Amino acid sequence: MRCSFCGKNIQKGTGKMYVQKSGKIYRFCSSKCEKNMLVLKRKPKAKKTLKSEE
Numbered sequence: 001m002r003c004s005f006c007g008k009n010i011q012k013g014t015g016k017m018y019v020q021k022s023g024k025i026y027r028f029c030s031s032k033c034e035k036n037m038l039v040l041k042r043k044p045k046a047k048k049t050l051k052s053e054e
């Protein structure tokens with residue numbers, strides 16, 4: 001699986017998962033990416049990856 005923010009591969013057992021109320025699931029390789037996306041609301045660098053998944 002890949003980080004929803006930076007697109008980096010996340011190894012099994014690492015990273016964080018976040019489920020929005022809408023049911024959309026985000027996965028982050030680090031708390032830094034989590035913060036960037038959810039708190040600072042920055043646009044993910046992994047846009048291409050997200051597009052193909054939607």
Ligand SMILES: [Zn+2]
Pocket residue numbers: 003004005006007008028029030033
């Ligand atoms: Zn990341």
